[in-house]
Amino acid sequence: MRKVLLLLLVTLLSLPAFAQLEIKPNSFKEVLGFVNINTEKMYDDNDQPYAVLKIRTEKITDKQRRELLFQGDARTFFEVEYQTGEVWLYISYYASYIKISHPDMSSVEFYFPSDMKPKHGYEVTLISKWNSEEAEIVYNYLIVKADQPNSRIFIDDVFVGENEISKELPAGETHEWRIECEYFHTENGTAEIPVGDPITVERKLRPAYGYVNVTSSPENGAKVYIDGTETGLTPLKSIKLKSGDHTVRVVKGGFDDARRRITVSDESDISLSLNMPIKYKFLTLNASMNQYNDMAYGITIGSMKRFGWFASVMTNFKFDTKYDYECDENHYVTIDGTSYYPQYTDNGSYTSLSVMGGFLMRISGPMAFRVGVGYGIRMQRYETSSGYWVKDTSTSAQGIDLSLGLQGNFRGFVVSVDGVTTGFNMFEIKIGLGLGLKNK
Numbered sequence: 001m002r003k004v005l006l007l008l009l010v011t012l013l014s015l016p017a018f019a020q021l022e023i024k025p026n027s028f029k030e031v032l033g034f035v036n037i038n039t040e041k042m043y044d045d046n047d048q049p050y051a052v053l054k055i056r057t058e059k060i061t062d063k064q065r066r067e068l069l070f071q072g073d074a075r076t077f078f079e080v081e082y083q084t085g086e087v088w089l090y091i092s093y094y095a096s097y098i099k100i101s102h103p104d105m106s107s108v109e110f111y112f113p114s115d116m117k118p119k120h121g122y123e124v125t126l127i128s129k130w131n132s133e134e135a136e137i138v139y140n141y142l143i144v145k146a147d148q149p150n151s152r153i154f155i156d157d158v159f160v161g162e163n164e165i166s167k168e169l170p171a172g173e174t175h176e177w178r179i180e181c182e183y184f185h186t187e188n189g190t191a192e193i194p195v196g197d198p199i200t201v202e203r204k205l206r207p208a209y210g211y212v213n214v215t216s217s218p219e220n221g222a223k224v225y226i227d228g229t230e231t232g233l234t235p236l237k238s239i240k241l242k243s244g245d246h247t248v249r250v251v252k253g254g255f256d257d258a259r260r261r262i263t264v265s266d267e268s269d270i271s272l273s274l275n276m277p278i279k280y281k282f283l284t285l286n287a288s289m290n291q292y293n294d295m296a297y298g299i300t301i302g303s304m305k306r307f308g309w310f311a312s313v314m315t316n317f318k319f320d321t322k323y324d325y326e327c328d329e330n331h332y333v334t335i336d337g338t339s340y341y342p343q344y345t346d347n348g349s350y351t352s353l354s355v356m357g358g359f360l361m362r363i364s365g366p367m368a369f370r371v372g373v374g375y376g377i378r379m380q381r382y383e384t385s386s387g388y389w390v391k392d393t394s395t396s397a398q399g400i401d402l403s404l405g406l407q408g409n410f411r412g413f414v415v416s417v418d419g420v421t422t423g424f425n426m427f428e429i430k431i432g433l434g435l436g437l438k439n440k
Contacts, residue, residue, distance in 0.1 A: 020105035020129050024058070027125035028113060033161035034121030041090040042119075044077035049118035051093040055100070056086045056168065058137055059128045064102060068126075071099040084156055085170060086123075093118045100126060121161075138171040141198035142191055144179065148205050151181035171195045183209040183242060208243045210268035212236075214250065217275050218411070222252035238269075250274045254438035256306050256362075277362055279305045282414045284434030288314055288352075290378065291427055292395055296352040300416070300432050303439070304368060304409070308360035312372065314430065316352040321379050322389060329394035331382070342390065347383035354401050354420065366409045376401035376422040397425040409436045 036042065036052045043049055057065050066082055070089060076098075078091040091098070093116045101107030105128055116122060144153050145164045153165050156176050160167055169175060171193050178188040184205035191199055216222040216234040224236045226248055231239055234250060241264045249259040255276035262270060286298045295316060302310030325333045332339045358372025380395040405418030416432035 021108040023110045024125035031121040036119045050090040051116040052121045053089040054123040056125045069101045143200040145202040148181045154178040210264040212270045216250045222250040225249040279439040280436035282436040284432035286432040288428040288430035312356045314354040323391040324388040325390045327390045343385040345383045351379040353377045368407045370405040372403040374401045378426040397422040399423045
């Protein structure tokens with residue numbers, strides 16, 4: 001008799017364990033606008049994309065929800081993720097049913113009424129009758145809308161959909177919402193779920209971008225790179241850029257690159273003109289004059305980018321530098337300590353010769369700074385009635401030539417101006433005029 005009573009007691013205690021879980025009728029539906037973007041739970045073991053099944057729960061505590069067990073047929077794979085008030089199942093989209101069980105509340109099998117689609121989101125509501133005597137939880141909808149079609153909406157830091165979503169949540173709870181969209185400022189806030197009418201959050205997103213228009217000189221058709229990415233050819237109109245700092249660079253054969261750092265503000269429209277210094281080879285014809293009005297002529301060749309080089313030869317085409325004596329600025333000759341004034345004829349000659357090389361450095365736009373060094377001879381000679389030649393030391397110099405100057409390329413015409421000295425004794429102004437041919 002005692003065994004019978006004990007068996008009866010065990011049977012009565014175990015009755016609530018049966019059929020305490022059920023799927024709310026007609027609760028299975030697709031969540032519009034939701035797609036699976038969780039890269040860690042994207043594919044099942046058959047390399048097929050998961051669908052996402054949101055299992056919303058009623059009358060189930062958080063502890064009970066985390067104790068739920070899931071099972072499918074032999075070809076079904078799934079991964080479980082616990083969320084506030086629901087469980088997410090990343091499940092093979094071709095699954096035909098799912099079995100949900102709990103150690104204290106028995107189990108329920110649910111056969112999907114329609115085929116699921118890969119990467120899409122669905123939801124179903126699981127109800128527990130175990131706590132049927134408790135007050136029923138009241139739910140309401142949180143609706144979040146954004147005016148931009150590509151906006152992404154998050155509830156409690158979980159992505160729930162794009163552009164416009166509605167999510168059913170327990171009344172009385174407070175949840176965080178966030179709207180993100182490329183080229184727009186992020187909007188966020190909190191919402192307390194009321195009892196009654198759904199709560200709606202609607203936002204017009206503020207632009208976080210501006211526009212830039214890029215032109216190049218002296219020629220258009222240059223490639224435009226923005227932050228290292230090629231975006232088109234100049235003239236480039238109305239390129240949308242995120243607010244903030246950006247680097248714009250233009251590139252074209254025959255020119256040096258030009259770049260500029262710009263700051264784009266919200267809804268700004270920036271016009272940016274970039275000057276590309278020309279890469280060119282050049283040849284100029286030169287003329288020089290010293291402080292005694294003696295002229296020399298020559299040629300200069302070179303090449304110019306951001307830095308460049310040049311080589312120059314100047315002469316007055318008189319090359320005889322032989323002399324017997326030297327005289328001072330008053331034309332007196334000193335021999336064995338004795339100075340005298342010889343009888344001069346009308347014959348005389350001035351020799352000017354300079355061979356020089358140097359480098360150039362661009363300083364602004366078409367202008368470049370020039371510096372050169374070389375060897376020079378500047379010699380003034382006079383003939384005496386005795387047939388001797390006398391060098392005038394006051395107007396002659398021989399040795400290192402130094403030059404400093406500027407060079408510009410103006411639409412293919414090259415102009416240069418240099419100051420030249422030989423031994424800091426003789427000084428010349430040298431002017432060059434020629435052509436610059438663009439490097440390929």
